[in-house]
Amino acid sequence: MKLSKYSQFAGIALAGTLALTACGSDQAVDPENQQAAGDVNCVDGGGTLDGAGASSQENAMAAWKASWEGACEGSVVQYDSVGSGAGREQFISGGVAFAGSDAALSEAETESATERCNGSEVANLPAYISPIAVAFNLDGIDSLDLTPEVIGQIFNQEITNWNDEAIADLNPDADLPDQEIVPVNRADESGTTENFVAYLSEAAGDAWPHEVSGNWPIEPVEAAQGSSGVVQAVEGGQGTITYVDASHVGELGTAAVGGGDEFVEYSPEAAAAIVDASDPRESNTENDHAIDLNYTTDEAGVYPIVLISYEIACMQYQDQQDADLVKSFLNYVVSEEGQQAAAEEAGSAPISQATRDKLLNTIEQISAGA
Amino acid sequence: MTTTDSSETAVAPRGKRRLGDLVFANSARGAGLLILAILAGVALFLIVQSLSSLTANEGNFFTSSEWSPEAGPGEEVRFGVAALAFGTVLGAAIALVLATPVAVGIALFIVYYAPRRLAALLGYLVDLLAAIPSVVYGLWGLVYLVDQLQPLYRFMAEYLGWIPLFAGPVSSTGRTMLSAGIVLAVMILPIITAMARDVFTQVPQTHREAALALGATRWEMIRTAVLPFGRPGVIGGAMLGMGRALGETMAVAMILSPSLVISPNVLQSGNQTIAAHIALQYPEATGTGVSALIAAGLVLFGITLAVNMAARFVVSRRKEFTE
Numbered sequence: 124m125k126l127s128k129y130s131q132f133a134g135i136a137l138a139g140t141l142a143l144t145a146c147g148s149d150q151a152v153d154p155e156n157q158q159a160a161g162d163v164n165c166v167d168g169g170g171t172l173d174g175a176g177a178s179s180q181e182n183a184m185a186a187w188k189a190s191w192e193g194a195c196e197g198s199v200v201q202y203d204s205v206g207s208g209a210g211r212e213q214f215i216s217g218g219v220a221f222a223g224s225d226a227a228l229s230e231a232e233t234e235s236a237t238e239r240c241n242g243s244e245v246a247n248l249p250a251y252i253s254p255i256a257v258a259f260n261l262d263g264i265d266s267l268d269l270t271p272e273v274i275g276q277i278f279n280q281e282i283t284n285w286n287d288e289a290i291a292d293l294n295p296d297a298d299l300p301d302q303e304i305v306p307v308n309r310a311d312e313s314g315t316t317e318n319f320v321a322y323l324s325e326a327a328g329d330a331w332p333h334e335v336s337g338n339w340p341i342e343p344v345e346a347a348q349g350s351s352g353v354v355q356a357v358e359g360g361q362g363t364i365t366y367v368d369a370s371h372v373g374e375l376g377t378a379a380v381g382g383g384d385e386f387v388e389y390s391p392e393a394a395a396a397i398v399d400a401s402d403p404r405e406s407n408t409e410n411d412h413a414i415d416l417n418y419t420t421d422e423a424g425v426y427p428i429v430l431i432s433y434e435i436a437c438m439q440y441q442d443q444q445d446a447d448l449v450k451s452f453l454n455y456v457v458s459e460e461g462q463q464a465a466a467e468e469a470g471s472a473p474i475s476q477a478t479r480d481k482l483l484n485t486i487e488q489i490s491a492g493a
Numbered sequence: 494m495t496t497t498d499s500s501e502t503a504v505a506p507r508g509k510r511r512l513g514d515l516v517f518a519n520s521a522r523g524a525g526l527l528i529l530a531i532l533a534g535v536a537l538f539l540i541v542q543s544l545s546s547l548t549a550n551e552g553n554f555f556t557s558s559e560w561s562p563e564a565g566p567g568e569e570v571r572f573g574v575a576a577l578a579f580g581t582v583l584g585a586a587i588a589l590v591l592a593t594p595v596a597v598g599i600a601l602f603i604v605y606y607a608p609r610r611l612a613a614l615l616g617y618l619v620d621l622l623a624a625i626p627s628v629v630y631g632l633w634g635l636v637y638l639v640d641q642l643q644p645l646y647r648f649m650a651e652y653l654g655w656i657p658l659f660a661g662p663v664s665s666t667g668r669t670m671l672s673a674g675i676v677l678a679v680m681i682l683p684i685i686t687a688m689a690r691d692v693f694t695q696v697p698q699t700h701r702e703a704a705l706a707l708g709a710t711r712w713e714m715i716r717t718a719v720l721p722f723g724r725p726g727v728i729g730g731a732m733l734g735m736g737r738a739l740g741e742t743m744a745v746a747m748i749l750s751p752s753l754v755i756s757p758n759v760l761q762s763g764n765q766t767i768a769a770h771i772a773l774q775y776p777e778a779t780g781t782g783v784s785a786l787i788a789a790g791l792v793l794f795g796i797t798l799a800v801n802m803a804a805r806f807v808v809s810r811r812k813e814f815t816e
Binding site: 178206208209303305307310311312313337338342343344345346347348352355356359360361362363 | 668
């Protein structure tokens with residue numbers, strides 16, 4: 124009895140010490156945070172900024188929220204990850220001040236949003252770029268050069284063996300095993316699937332004749348839940364291949380993707396480069412930065428399989444506070460620090476300086492009107 | 494206070510009910526009615542919410558297996574639960590076939606073979622199995638079990654492949670309906686064991702002693718006296734276990750590599766259960782998509798209700814026998 128009483132005290136004391144240390148480290152970090160977010164233009168008096176939309180941005184948004192709120196006392200951002208479609212709807216109806224969306228507003232949506240935006244332009248800002256890796260599990264092979272056609276045929280179950288000529292021709296130096304290819308896809312509906320399929324249908328030509336949707340369009344060979352699920356399945360099997368958010372790849376081998384002579388491994392820079400290599404959408408107004416991803420670009424050093432998510436905002440708000448908060452928050456989001464924070468937290472690719480300059484110029488013009 | 498109370502009861506021993514009795518009886522009645530109301534409310538909710546997609550559905554809800562409940566422009570809403578319902582029942586059936594014999598064995602060991610102390614400990618441990626959250630079973634199955642099962646599956650496909658159930662080629666990751674069924678079997682083991690144990694301990698002493706007196710060995714005593722008496726209880730327990738297996742979501746969603754096909758082949762990846770399908774599709778579903786998932790939930794509700802009522806029926810029949 125006595126012993127257990129003593130150990131109880133020891134336990135309490137220990138817990139207390141831990142709690143104290145925890146507090147201490149918090150305080151030690153705080154000033155650093157403020158330094159990192161030093162050039163955030165805060166809104167006097169703060170306020171609450173509401174946003175909603177894509178779940179793909181959820182992790183990045185958490186990082187942005189933490190730093191922005193840390194730097195600006197009294198300012199709060201609430202991001203509800205209800206999905207891209209629902210986010211756009213809420214933005215158009217005026218429920219939230221900005222939306223996160225894996226797709227830019229369509230023309231019809233832009234028209235309805237103009238009303239909500241005080242008759243002003245609507246800005247689609249490509250602020251979140253996430254590379255999608257093609258990852259596989261083959262003994263002793265870390266990297267393979269693959270063309271979009273071959274990737275399409277592999278996932279369409281037309282190329283079924285790793286020593287197929289189509290793969291061997293692209294990789295003369297690789298020691299390809301005589302092994303069945305097992306494609307693994309996402310079992311749940313996902314933006315990763317949607318963007319990967321969009322890439323294939325654009326770049327792979329006849330090798331991928333299926334519709335674009337967030338659900339895998341064909342009868343799966345193997346499927347698993349979530350990014351960690353597919354990676355687990357690929358690691359557990361032999362000769363398996365999947366597409367996955369690049370931050371989840373781990374030890375798996377990855378494909379260098381290319382069209383012509385050059386094959387590009389995924390990297391943050393190469394993924395961000397596609398935004399610059401792509402043309403702006405034709406219907407864009409001056410401050411709208413929606414892009415038509417150019418999946419078949421020949422430009423050097425571009426990794427084409429990416430998920431791009433937009434922040435959607437008005438150029439003019441009815442409410443001064445809304446305008447100021449959106450301006451301040453988006454300024455931080457596209458800033459170097461903001462993009463770096465997202466890269467660390469969510470494994471995204473920071474946008475290029477050229478893109479940043481364009482976006483900052485637009486965000487600077489956000490205003491409030493009567 | 495107490496004196497007035499007792500004098501009142503002395504004056505009017507019958508007829509007038511005390512306040513406490515009244516409150517207690519009514520709150521108990523309310524609790525009883527509440528469960529009915531909840532059940533009816535859930536059923537009503539499922540029906541109302543699923544109507545919008547069921548009326549928009551261009552495919553056959555019960556016989557088709559495709560699942561595209563969210564129509565884009567120019568597309569038709571088409572979805573059906575055939576493959577899902579098949580997968581749900583298949584997974585639960587595998588679990589039942591694997592778990593029931595083991596559970597009966599455990600129950601017999603605990604009641605008739607094990608020394609008393611060991612029996613108590615074993616019973617406790619089996620009950621503890623029921624307390625493990627299903628997501629933990631899912632992780633265990635996904636990270637550890639499927640890798641271990643893979644060689645066994647290859648062996649089965651090679652030597653038992655002539656049985657359609659075990660035909661190859663084997664899934665290369667082992668994330669098949671059989672793996673999910675095995676994990677489900679572990680999960681329902683405690684339910685069936687507990688029921689079987691209870692009913693085995695109720696076998697009348699006289700039956701058992703009569704069997705032993707006639708020269709039966711212990712095994713023969715169990716076969717002739719215990720098992721026939723306990724059979725309805727075991728069946729009832731199995732049905733309750735099946736109810737859990739039917740609705741199990743997390744473990745299946747994590748382990749199974751799903752596809753919406755009707756395939757009796759349990760060594761290949763494929764099939765999908767209703768519960769896991771809902772869990773996987775709900776996060777990104779909108780409009781008719783949500784409604785269609787609720788319609789699938791309604792089917793699961795129906796299947797589970799039917800199984801549970803069958804279990805009640807079997808168990809209640811046993812009572813009639815013994816009384």
